[in-house]
Amino acid sequence: MPSERIAVIGKLKPGMLEQAEQIVEAGPPFDVKESGLRQHSVFLGAEWVVFVFEGPEVERVVHGLVNDPVASAGFGVWAPLLEETPHLVQERYSWQANGQ
Numbered sequence: 001m002p003s004e005r006i007a008v009i010g011k012l013k014p015g016m017l018e019q020a021e022q023i024v025e026a027g028p029p030f031d032v033k034e035s036g037l038r039q040h041s042v043f044l045g046a047e048w049v050v051f052v053f054e055g056p057e058v059e060r061v062v063h064g065l066v067n068d069p070v071a072s073a074g075f076g077v078w079a080p081l082l083e084e085t086p087h088l089v090q091e092r093y094s095w096q097a098n099g100q
Contacts, residue, residue, distance in 0.1 A: 039055070
């Protein structure tokens with residue numbers, strides 16, 4: 001089954017970068033190997049955090065994680081750091097070199 005990618009984007013409140021870095025360093029609040037994902041990345045800047053999820057039926061997997069009581073409790077640590085509810089965005093273009 002081919003992989004799909006989606007991202008979840010959140011705007012950080014001013015001064016929250018250091019706390020965000022600590023959360024990212026602690027790792028995800030779910031077992032990545034057991035999640036069904038093929039890849040998971042987090043991009044962090046002074047104002048934004050971007051979570052990228054990749055795998056087959058990735059949107060279903062992410063919705064399952066959000067609806068899982070244990071995982072969703074772990075996501076709650078982000079609430080005080082974010083300006084608003086994060087937004088889910090879908091990949092619309094991707095390029096990859098042949099052979100990679």
